[in-house]
Amino acid sequence: MTATGRLRLARCVVDEGWPLRRAAERFQVSHTTAARWAGRYRKHGPAGMQDRSSRPHHQPGRTPAALEERVVRLRREHRIGPVRLAARCNIAASTAHRILVRHHLPALAACDRATGEPVRRFERARPGELVHIDVKKLGRIPDGGGHKVHTYNHHRCHTALGGRPPISRVNNAPDQYT
Structure with a gap:
């Protein structure tokens, strides 16, 4: 529950006189939780509805x-x-x-x-x-693909073209296989 919900529950029980079980059922909490928030409201008022630290007040076994x-x-x-x-x-x-x-x-x-x-x-x-800046230098990849393309087409190139891989001409690029 939020602090606002706790305050509303506590006011219903303390100020308006609702039975604990009815308020607990209305706010969907157990009756012990409703009793806890109502008791804190009686003792501390609206300030008692805030979350408290679960840290112990003292540590007798501390070094x-x-x-x-x-x-x-x-x-x-x-x-x-x-x-x-x-x-x-x-x-x-x-x-x-x-x-x-x-x-x-x-x-x-x-x-x-x-x-x-x-x-x-x-x-x-x-x-x-x-x-920090990372710089990546791109390698020279020939027209028509790099190593993997030529490896993949190796068998087809050697059988269909008599051993010479296909040449692709882009922007009148010079023939790299002659």
Whole structure:
């Protein structure tokens, strides 16, 4: 349901006194959903009808900030990957990798070996600053077709014309077979 639909459902239940099951049937939702939106409307008003984030309010199992700082510091100082970081910090390699991603540290393969800075070869300040053009050079195809045409007609040419392929003259082009 959209925020407008939720608001209409909640107003029917709270303001107009509709039974929950009747409102749920009218708006084609379950009665528990109708009860949820009516409860939010009572508690928060029209602002409670907007979508809320499903992100948890707190993460009791998250890696402590001090350990995260140590992982990031070791990565910058020694330029080592998540497996070696995990061994030094006594954490799982997946945890070390997730910390590096959270702090926007790229993979070692994407970094310059000498400086440790990420290599971004095609970044430009504005669109169109870097233009790439592909040029295609067309080959010389003789009148009457190229290799495939002559290969296809090979048998017919040698039998019907005594071994000489047919000549096509376009705009008085010189004979290429004489």
